[in-house]
Amino acid sequence: MPPRKDPDASVSVPSFYGSELRYQREQAGLTLQATVEGSYYGVSYLSEIERGQRRMPKDLAVHCDKLLKTDGFFERHCEAVHKARGTGHAEYFADALEMEQRAESIEEWAPTLIPGLLQTADYARAIVRAAMPRASDEEVEKLVAARVSRAAVFDGEGAPKFWAILDETLIRRRVLPDEQMANLLEHIAEVVKATHSILQVLPESAGAHPLMTGELRVMTFADEPPVAYAESLHSGQLIDYPALVKQYRESYDLLRAAALSPAASLALIEAAAEDYRNGKQRTRLE
Incomplete structure (x- = not known):
């Protein structure tokens, strides 16, 4: 020993x-x-x-x-x-953040926000500023730095296997100027390719699905039971009750089945990035 x-x-x-x-x-x-x-x-x-x-x-x-x-x-x-x-993250996210550091796999459903692990600083800044309009620039930058630093979880040999499903509205919703939206989508595609992650897009035409009530992430570990983390506005809940975690995982599997294939999803994101880059996305939205 x-x-x-x-x-x-x-x-x-x-x-x-x-x-x-x-x-x-x-x-x-x-x-x-x-x-x-x-x-x-x-x-x-x-x-x-x-x-x-x-x-x-x-x-x-x-x-x-x-x-x-x-x-x-x-x-x-x-x-x-x-x-x-000094994490720079919400108190309710603290446990999920610590678990993220040692997770073997992370499966995430993102209906309203680009997952933190895929965000650019510009996107994080826009989201933080929208949520905290009265915050000082120093406070905002601290939160932005904390958000983008989470991507370091992909560094090294122990990086988690990452699977994300994004609602198509996240690609179409113009929360940044066109060039920065293009940078965001190109960044997402680059991270997915570099980390051998899996990304799917749930098309707007998908209709009703089992996870319409909020964000979800499921994490698995080498020597611990899996957990689920559900988040809504100003709150989050870490769920470790086995029967409930199993239900969340089954719902996520159903969502996977309703989403576009990884190849089609990546192509959609790269095409949207090019459209933003060339000013075509604005015309489509109008």
Whole structure:
């Protein structure tokens, strides 16, 4: 067995917090399994917190404080640790964002917004500014940087297999000037090709379908059960109940069947990019 690699507590606040959690657990003579017993979390979840890779939920912090007799230390500081991450993302997206970093596959349905992993800075800026018209330029740029930085998940050997289904209206809706719309669609096509991802477009003619109520992503992992994440305006929900996740996956499969083929979808996006580039898309919309 290879020697255990302890996290470097000096790297970040989450690493320090996780290192302290491991120290207190081992001082108490408890295994990971013994520590999570009586909570709603698994061994891998707690292990990732100890490595500074995942945030500590408040209810688990309370559980650990009680078990380890740490006088409320972990509860008092769990929110500060989360803030120290400086993710630039909404609070309700925090868990889904962390899971994204270790997912084996990500399957996403995008009815209203281009998925974050495929956005350009111009598109992200336009979306953020529309949602937060009173925000300062500094606040907007922080959110934009956080959004586009998510694409780094595709770097390296452990990149997730990505499958996205986009509603056709996302291609036709002109949220940017023509040149920037062309850049956005060309960027999407380039990312899909470079990462060997699969992209489908649900045509406007598809009619009723099983996922008409909002955005959805399903993530699978090497050593954890799959989860679903459903998002609507100003809120999001991470779903890990197996029966419900199975239903979401079945709905996504039905949506796949209703969408254009990957080849036809990519051709549609590239043709739309060329139309925007040549000013033809505006004429079609008019």
